[in-house]
Amino acid sequence: MSRGNAVLAAIVGLVFLVSFASGARVGGGWFWDLGNALGFLGLAGILFQMIPAARGAATKRHERLGYWVLAIAGAHAFWFLLGDGAVRVYLQPGAPLAMWLGLAALLVLAPLTLLARMPERARVHRSFRGFRAVHRFLGFAVVGTASLHVALTGFYLTRWLQDALLLAVISACCLGRSYWARLGAPAVASAPAFAAAGLAAAAAFVLARNLGR
Amino acid sequence: MLFAALLVLGLALVVFGPPPPILRIQRVTIAGAGRPILPMRFAHDDDHRGIPCATCHHEFVDRRTGSTCMHCHVTDPKVSPLLERQFHDLCRSCHIKEQAEGKPAGPTRSCVACHQTDEEF
Numbered sequence: 001m002s003r004g005n006a007v008l009a010a011i012v013g014l015v016f017l018v019s020f021a022s023g024a025r026v027g028g029g030w031f032w033d034l035g036n037a038l039g040f041l042g043l044a045g046i047l048f049q050m051i052p053a054a055r056g057a058a059t060k061r062h063e064r065l066g067y068w069v070l071a072i073a074g075a076h077a078f079w080f081l082l083g084d085g086a087v088r089v090y091l092q093p094g095a096p097l098a099m100w101l102g103l104a105a106l107l108v109l110a111p112l113t114l115l116a117r118m119p120e121r122a123r124v125h126r127s128f129r130g131f132r133a134v135h136r137f138l139g140f141a142v143v144g145t146a147s148l149h150v151a152l153t154g155f156y157l158t159r160w161l162q163d164a165l166l167l168a169v170i171s172a173c174c175l176g177r178s179y180w181a182r183l184g185a186p187a188v189a190s191a192p193a194f195a196a197a198g199l200a201a202a203a204a205f206v207l208a209r210n211l212g213r
Numbered sequence: 214m215l216f217a218a219l220l221v222l223g224l225a226l227v228v229f230g231p232p233p234p235i236l237r238i239q240r241v242t243i244a245g246a247g248r249p250i251l252p253m254r255f256a257h258d259d260d261h262r263g264i265p266c267a268t269c270h271h272e273f274v275d276r277r278t279g280s281t282c283m284h285c286h287v288t289d290p291k292v293s294p295l296l297e298r299q300f301h302d303l304c305r306s307c308h309i310k311e312q313a314e315g316k317p318a319g320p321t322r323s324c325v326a327c328h329q330t331d332e333e334f
Contacts (some may be wrong), residue, residue, distance in 0.1 A: 026321060029320070031323065155322060
Protein backbone atom coordinates (compact mmCIF):
# COMPACT_ATOMS: atom_id res chain seq x y z
CA MET A 1 0.00 0.00 0.00
CA SER A 2 1.34 3.42 -0.88
CA ARG A 3 1.76 5.94 1.91
CA GLY A 4 -1.02 8.08 0.53
CA ASN A 5 -3.45 5.17 0.48
CA ALA A 6 -2.51 4.30 4.04
CA VAL A 7 -3.17 7.86 5.18
CA LEU A 8 -6.52 7.83 3.40
CA ALA A 9 -7.51 4.53 4.99
CA ALA A 10 -6.50 5.88 8.39
CA ILE A 11 -8.62 9.01 7.97
CA VAL A 12 -11.63 6.99 6.84
CA GLY A 13 -11.17 4.70 9.83
CA LEU A 14 -10.80 7.57 12.29
CA VAL A 15 -13.88 9.42 11.07
CA PHE A 16 -15.99 6.29 11.42
CA LEU A 17 -14.46 5.48 14.81
CA VAL A 18 -15.42 8.91 16.12
CA SER A 19 -19.05 8.02 15.45
CA PHE A 20 -18.70 5.11 17.86
CA ALA A 21 -16.92 7.07 20.59
CA SER A 22 -20.25 7.68 22.32
CA GLY A 23 -20.01 4.11 23.53
CA ALA A 24 -23.45 3.24 22.17
CA ARG A 25 -24.14 1.62 18.87
CA VAL A 26 -27.53 3.17 18.25
CA GLY A 27 -28.65 3.30 14.67
CA GLY A 28 -31.53 4.41 12.56
CA GLY A 29 -32.11 1.17 10.70
CA TRP A 30 -30.38 -0.20 7.59
CA PHE A 31 -31.58 2.51 5.27
CA TRP A 32 -30.57 5.39 7.52
CA ASP A 33 -27.26 3.98 8.61
CA LEU A 34 -26.20 3.15 5.08
CA GLY A 35 -27.11 6.63 3.86
CA ASN A 36 -25.20 8.19 6.71
CA ALA A 37 -22.21 5.93 6.12
CA LEU A 38 -22.05 7.57 2.69
CA GLY A 39 -22.05 10.92 4.46
CA PHE A 40 -19.19 10.02 6.79
CA LEU A 41 -17.26 8.60 3.88
CA GLY A 42 -17.75 11.83 1.97
CA LEU A 43 -16.46 13.79 4.94
CA ALA A 44 -13.42 11.54 5.25
CA GLY A 45 -12.71 12.03 1.55
CA ILE A 46 -13.00 15.80 1.87
CA LEU A 47 -10.59 15.77 4.81
CA PHE A 48 -8.05 13.71 2.92
CA GLN A 49 -8.22 16.10 -0.01
CA MET A 50 -7.50 18.98 2.40
CA ILE A 51 -4.08 17.70 3.46
CA PRO A 52 -1.76 20.59 2.65
CA ALA A 53 0.93 19.37 0.31
CA ALA A 54 2.65 20.38 -2.89
CA ARG A 55 1.08 17.85 -5.22
CA GLY A 56 2.82 18.64 -8.48
CA ALA A 57 2.70 15.64 -10.75
CA ALA A 58 0.24 13.95 -8.40
CA THR A 59 -2.47 16.52 -9.12
CA LYS A 60 -4.21 14.19 -11.53
CA ARG A 61 -4.92 11.72 -8.75
CA HIS A 62 -6.07 14.48 -6.43
CA GLU A 63 -8.49 15.54 -9.14
CA ARG A 64 -9.76 12.04 -9.82
CA LEU A 65 -10.35 11.34 -6.13
CA GLY A 66 -12.20 14.65 -6.00
CA TYR A 67 -14.87 13.36 -8.38
CA TRP A 68 -15.36 10.33 -6.20
CA VAL A 69 -15.74 12.45 -3.11
CA LEU A 70 -18.29 14.67 -4.84
CA ALA A 71 -20.20 11.64 -6.08
CA ILE A 72 -20.31 10.09 -2.59
CA ALA A 73 -21.47 13.35 -1.01
CA GLY A 74 -24.15 13.75 -3.67
CA ALA A 75 -25.25 10.14 -3.22
CA HIS A 76 -25.62 10.79 0.51
CA ALA A 77 -28.09 13.60 -0.17
CA PHE A 78 -30.07 11.90 -2.93
CA TRP A 79 -30.20 8.67 -0.96
CA PHE A 80 -32.45 10.26 1.63
CA LEU A 81 -34.45 12.46 -0.72
CA LEU A 82 -35.30 9.45 -2.85
CA GLY A 83 -35.76 6.91 -0.11
CA ASP A 84 -37.71 8.67 2.61
CA GLY A 85 -40.79 10.62 1.58
CA ALA A 86 -40.62 12.98 4.55
CA VAL A 87 -37.00 14.09 4.47
CA ARG A 88 -37.62 16.81 1.94
CA VAL A 89 -39.34 18.98 4.57
CA TYR A 90 -35.84 19.38 5.98
CA LEU A 91 -34.89 21.40 2.91
CA GLN A 92 -38.04 23.48 2.87
CA PRO A 93 -38.54 26.80 4.67
CA GLY A 94 -38.32 26.29 8.42
CA ALA A 95 -35.84 23.44 8.17
CA PRO A 96 -33.14 23.08 10.82
CA LEU A 97 -29.84 24.90 10.42
CA ALA A 98 -27.91 21.64 10.28
CA MET A 99 -29.66 20.74 7.03
CA TRP A 100 -28.98 24.08 5.38
CA LEU A 101 -25.33 23.61 6.32
CA GLY A 102 -25.33 20.21 4.66
CA LEU A 103 -26.86 21.65 1.53
CA ALA A 104 -24.35 24.49 1.56
CA ALA A 105 -21.47 22.04 1.85
CA LEU A 106 -22.69 20.19 -1.22
CA LEU A 107 -23.36 23.37 -3.17
CA VAL A 108 -19.83 24.59 -2.49
CA LEU A 109 -18.20 21.22 -3.06
CA ALA A 110 -19.67 20.97 -6.55
CA PRO A 111 -18.12 24.14 -8.06
CA LEU A 112 -14.97 23.56 -6.02
CA THR A 113 -14.59 20.26 -7.83
CA LEU A 114 -16.01 21.01 -11.25
CA LEU A 115 -14.35 24.39 -11.75
CA ALA A 116 -10.96 22.91 -10.95
CA ARG A 117 -11.07 20.87 -14.16
CA MET A 118 -8.64 22.12 -16.70
CA PRO A 119 -10.51 23.88 -19.50
CA GLU A 120 -13.07 25.34 -17.10
CA ARG A 121 -10.49 26.44 -14.61
CA ALA A 122 -8.56 28.44 -17.16
CA ARG A 123 -11.75 30.20 -18.13
CA VAL A 124 -12.56 31.20 -14.55
CA HIS A 125 -9.10 31.96 -13.20
CA ARG A 126 -6.39 33.62 -15.20
CA SER A 127 -3.55 32.82 -12.82
CA PHE A 128 -2.76 29.63 -10.97
CA ARG A 129 -2.24 31.61 -7.76
CA GLY A 130 -5.72 33.07 -7.97
CA PHE A 131 -7.17 29.63 -8.57
CA ARG A 132 -5.27 28.14 -5.68
CA ALA A 133 -6.43 30.83 -3.27
CA VAL A 134 -10.08 30.35 -4.25
CA HIS A 135 -9.77 26.56 -4.28
CA ARG A 136 -8.34 26.63 -0.76
CA PHE A 137 -10.94 29.03 0.53
CA LEU A 138 -13.77 26.91 -0.87
CA GLY A 139 -12.13 23.84 0.64
CA PHE A 140 -12.21 25.36 4.11
CA ALA A 141 -15.81 26.44 3.55
CA VAL A 142 -16.79 22.87 2.68
CA VAL A 143 -15.00 21.45 5.71
CA GLY A 144 -16.64 24.01 7.99
CA THR A 145 -20.19 23.54 6.73
CA ALA A 146 -19.96 19.76 6.37
CA SER A 147 -18.52 19.17 9.82
CA LEU A 148 -21.07 21.50 11.44
CA HIS A 149 -23.75 19.58 9.56
CA VAL A 150 -22.48 16.38 11.18
CA ALA A 151 -22.06 17.88 14.63
CA LEU A 152 -25.42 19.67 14.73
CA THR A 153 -27.55 16.83 13.42
CA GLY A 154 -26.01 15.06 16.41
CA PHE A 155 -27.38 11.61 15.87
CA TYR A 156 -24.16 9.63 15.91
CA LEU A 157 -22.10 12.40 17.50
CA THR A 158 -23.96 12.92 20.74
CA ARG A 159 -21.13 13.84 23.10
CA TRP A 160 -18.70 16.70 23.32
CA LEU A 161 -15.91 14.18 23.33
CA GLN A 162 -16.91 13.10 19.84
CA ASP A 163 -17.08 16.65 18.56
CA ALA A 164 -13.63 17.27 20.04
CA LEU A 165 -12.24 14.12 18.43
CA LEU A 166 -13.70 15.08 15.06
CA LEU A 167 -12.20 18.54 15.43
CA ALA A 168 -8.83 16.93 16.13
CA VAL A 169 -9.04 14.86 12.94
CA ILE A 170 -10.13 17.92 10.98
CA SER A 171 -7.26 20.03 12.33
CA ALA A 172 -4.74 17.32 11.60
CA CYS A 173 -5.94 17.15 8.00
CA CYS A 174 -6.25 20.86 7.30
CA LEU A 175 -3.22 22.23 9.11
CA GLY A 176 0.44 21.46 9.57
CA ARG A 177 2.05 21.62 6.19
CA SER A 178 5.53 20.95 7.55
CA TYR A 179 4.23 18.02 9.57
CA TRP A 180 2.69 16.42 6.50
CA ALA A 181 5.81 17.16 4.46
CA ARG A 182 7.86 15.18 6.98
CA LEU A 183 5.62 12.17 6.37
CA GLY A 184 7.17 12.04 2.93
CA ALA A 185 4.89 11.14 0.09
CA PRO A 186 2.56 13.79 -1.28
CA ALA A 187 -0.95 13.25 -0.03
CA VAL A 188 -2.40 11.40 -2.97
CA ALA A 189 -4.37 8.20 -2.98
CA SER A 190 -6.07 6.17 -5.64
CA ALA A 191 -9.82 6.05 -6.16
CA PRO A 192 -9.94 2.25 -5.76
CA ALA A 193 -8.21 2.62 -2.38
CA PHE A 194 -10.90 5.12 -1.38
CA ALA A 195 -13.62 2.76 -2.54
CA ALA A 196 -12.08 -0.19 -0.69
CA ALA A 197 -11.55 1.67 2.57
CA GLY A 198 -15.02 3.16 2.27
CA LEU A 199 -16.68 -0.16 1.61
CA ALA A 200 -15.01 -1.74 4.63
CA ALA A 201 -15.79 1.16 6.96
CA ALA A 202 -19.38 1.52 5.76
CA ALA A 203 -20.02 -2.20 6.13
CA ALA A 204 -18.63 -2.20 9.67
CA PHE A 205 -20.66 0.92 10.50
CA VAL A 206 -23.94 -0.49 9.24
CA LEU A 207 -23.47 -4.00 10.61
CA ALA A 208 -22.41 -2.83 14.06
CA ARG A 209 -25.50 -0.67 14.35
CA ASN A 210 -28.04 -3.13 13.02
CA LEU A 211 -26.91 -6.69 13.56
CA GLY A 212 -28.60 -8.47 16.39
CA ARG A 213 -31.54 -6.13 16.77
CA MET B 214 -24.43 20.22 -17.49
CA LEU B 215 -24.70 17.12 -15.34
CA PHE B 216 -24.42 19.29 -12.27
CA ALA B 217 -27.25 21.55 -13.43
CA ALA B 218 -29.41 18.52 -14.16
CA LEU B 219 -28.78 17.11 -10.69
CA LEU B 220 -29.57 20.47 -9.15
CA VAL B 221 -32.91 20.60 -10.93
CA LEU B 222 -33.63 17.00 -9.97
CA GLY B 223 -32.80 17.74 -6.34
CA LEU B 224 -35.02 20.81 -6.33
CA ALA B 225 -37.87 18.81 -7.85
CA LEU B 226 -37.46 16.18 -5.13
CA VAL B 227 -37.59 18.83 -2.42
CA VAL B 228 -40.68 20.47 -3.86
CA PHE B 229 -42.64 17.49 -5.12
CA GLY B 230 -41.24 14.57 -3.18
CA PRO B 231 -39.96 11.27 -4.50
CA PRO B 232 -41.57 9.54 -7.50
CA PRO B 233 -44.62 7.26 -7.05
CA PRO B 234 -43.33 3.86 -5.93
CA ILE B 235 -41.91 5.55 -2.86
CA LEU B 236 -44.43 6.68 -0.29
CA ARG B 237 -44.69 10.43 -0.40
CA ILE B 238 -45.56 12.23 2.80
CA GLN B 239 -47.62 15.43 2.58
CA ARG B 240 -48.36 17.86 5.33
CA VAL B 241 -52.03 17.68 6.26
CA THR B 242 -54.33 19.79 8.37
CA ILE B 243 -55.60 17.57 11.13
CA ALA B 244 -58.86 18.24 12.92
CA GLY B 245 -58.62 21.09 15.38
CA ALA B 246 -55.17 22.15 14.36
CA GLY B 247 -54.53 25.32 12.45
CA ARG B 248 -51.69 24.80 10.05
CA PRO B 249 -50.80 21.71 8.04
CA ILE B 250 -48.25 19.47 9.75
CA LEU B 251 -46.70 16.15 8.94
CA PRO B 252 -49.03 13.29 9.80
CA MET B 253 -48.12 11.17 12.80
CA ARG B 254 -48.38 7.48 13.31
CA PHE B 255 -48.88 6.50 16.88
CA ALA B 256 -50.55 3.56 18.58
CA HIS B 257 -51.25 3.21 22.27
CA ASP B 258 -51.50 -0.54 22.24
CA ASP B 259 -48.65 -3.05 22.13
CA ASP B 260 -45.70 -0.77 21.59
CA HIS B 261 -46.50 1.85 24.18
CA ARG B 262 -48.43 -0.17 26.70
CA GLY B 263 -46.86 -0.02 30.11
CA ILE B 264 -45.59 3.50 29.76
CA PRO B 265 -47.25 5.73 32.36
CA CYS B 266 -49.88 7.91 30.69
CA ALA B 267 -48.43 11.06 32.16
CA THR B 268 -45.09 10.52 30.41
CA CYS B 269 -46.84 11.93 27.37
CA HIS B 270 -50.19 13.20 28.61
CA HIS B 271 -48.91 16.08 30.71
CA GLU B 272 -52.34 17.61 30.28
CA PHE B 273 -53.75 14.87 32.53
CA VAL B 274 -51.50 16.13 35.28
CA ASP B 275 -51.89 19.80 34.43
CA ARG B 276 -55.65 19.29 34.57
CA ARG B 277 -56.13 20.76 31.14
CA THR B 278 -57.87 17.83 29.52
CA GLY B 279 -60.54 18.16 26.90
CA SER B 280 -58.32 19.06 24.05
CA THR B 281 -56.00 16.94 21.93
CA CYS B 282 -52.19 17.17 21.81
CA MET B 283 -52.18 18.61 18.36
CA HIS B 284 -54.91 21.13 19.01
CA CYS B 285 -52.86 22.83 21.70
CA HIS B 286 -49.48 22.25 20.20
CA VAL B 287 -50.30 23.61 16.79
CA THR B 288 -52.59 26.49 17.70
CA ASP B 289 -50.99 27.77 20.92
CA PRO B 290 -48.56 30.46 19.73
CA LYS B 291 -46.30 29.77 22.69
CA VAL B 292 -45.53 26.15 21.84
CA SER B 293 -46.40 25.97 18.16
CA PRO B 294 -42.89 26.95 17.00
CA LEU B 295 -41.48 24.24 19.28
CA LEU B 296 -43.64 21.45 17.89
CA GLU B 297 -40.87 19.60 16.19
CA ARG B 298 -38.32 19.98 18.96
CA GLN B 299 -40.66 19.04 21.80
CA PHE B 300 -42.17 16.02 20.08
CA HIS B 301 -38.92 14.71 18.69
CA ASP B 302 -37.50 15.08 22.17
CA LEU B 303 -40.39 13.16 23.66
CA CYS B 304 -40.69 10.36 21.12
CA ARG B 305 -37.26 9.94 19.61
CA SER B 306 -35.23 10.28 22.78
CA CYS B 307 -37.18 7.50 24.41
CA HIS B 308 -36.67 5.28 21.38
CA ILE B 309 -32.95 6.10 21.29
CA LYS B 310 -32.60 5.45 25.00
CA GLU B 311 -34.36 2.10 24.76
CA GLN B 312 -32.28 1.12 21.76
CA ALA B 313 -29.03 2.09 23.46
CA GLU B 314 -30.03 -0.21 26.31
CA GLY B 315 -30.52 -3.00 23.81
CA LYS B 316 -34.29 -3.16 24.23
CA PRO B 317 -36.86 -3.17 21.45
CA ALA B 318 -37.53 0.42 20.50
CA GLY B 319 -39.47 2.50 18.04
CA PRO B 320 -38.03 4.48 15.14
CA THR B 321 -35.03 6.63 16.02
CA ARG B 322 -34.51 8.38 12.75
CA SER B 323 -36.61 7.02 9.92
CA CYS B 324 -39.05 9.83 9.22
CA VAL B 325 -41.61 7.70 7.37
CA ALA B 326 -41.81 5.27 10.26
CA CYS B 327 -43.46 8.00 12.33
CA HIS B 328 -44.75 10.45 9.78
CA GLN B 329 -47.51 8.43 8.17
CA THR B 330 -51.16 8.71 8.83
CA ASP B 331 -52.46 5.79 10.83
CA GLU B 332 -54.66 4.76 7.90
CA GLU B 333 -51.60 4.13 5.76
CA PHE B 334 -50.22 1.30 7.84
